[in-house]
Structure formats: structure tokens, C-alpha cells
Amino acid sequence: MQFVPDIPRWRQVAEVIRSRIEDGTYPPRTRVPSVQQIIAEFGIATATAQKVHKGLRTEGLIHTEPGLGSFVTEQSATPSAPDKG
Template identity: 60%
Template sequence: MSVDLDRTRPVWRQIAAVIVGRIEDGTYPPATKVPSVVELSSEFGVAASTAQKVLAHLKAEGLVRTEVGLGTFVADRSNS
């Protein structure tokens, strides 16, 4: 799935918005794994540091949680 990014706005914010959209539309349901840094870098053609910033932002927003050695998963927000 290819996404055209607007290079006049912060790319990491655009990618984060795409991932949020996928969470909201059920592409990534609660408790499922989201793409890794490497997968995001490859899909969007960005540096690993940009992909890390995306995942850090989503975690700070409470949309995803990380499990060391396992990956990053969609947070279950049904109890909030």
C-alpha cells in the first residue's frame, strides 16, 4: 500500500496520521501488532529514525504499547 507524502509538512506526522487512521478503521484492531520500525521505513521510504519518532508519538498518545522483544501493539482503549 503506497502513500503519497507531502514534503512540505513533517513526514513523521503524516505517517502517524496514516497509522492512526488504520487503527481507527480497524486495519490494526486492538492488541494486534503494528508495523516495526523497519517495516515502516520500507513502506514509507523514510529513515529508521523517522519511523521511531512515529512509534514514539503513537505511544505517547496512548494509541500503542510496546513489549520488549515482541514489538508494538495497538493499545486496548475500550477501558478508557
């Protein structure tokens, strides 16, 4: 991955993971890459990879279950307009 100099690396990596969640590469309730897997794939430091997970948790996109890993959060469907009929 080619990093953009003016954007923190953790944000750039988080955007990649976020895109994979949105496009279904990582469906709800499936495991997302661990900190170690992110380090290996993107060549970033441990603290940076941990920030990726923290940022995605803050956004509500993933949740971490101690001892099991981090998983895509089940997203609620976008509310549609009520039927008038």
C-alpha cells in the first residue's frame, strides 16, 4: 500500500478495513484481521495497528471479544420510509 504523507497511517489502514467491511469482504459477525495480521499486511508498527482497531471500535464497526479476536459488528439496516397504504 502506498501511504499518503499528510494522513496518519492508522487512518489510511482503517479506511481500507472500513471499505472491506462495507463491500462485504468482511461480513457481519466475521473476524477482521488481528493487530499482528495488520502489521504483516501493511508494514506498520504495533501501536499504529492498535490504533486501527481502536478507531474502528470507536466508529462501532467492530467489537473485540477478549481471547477470541475482533469481529464486524452487526449493523442495523438503514431505516426506510414507512409504507403508506
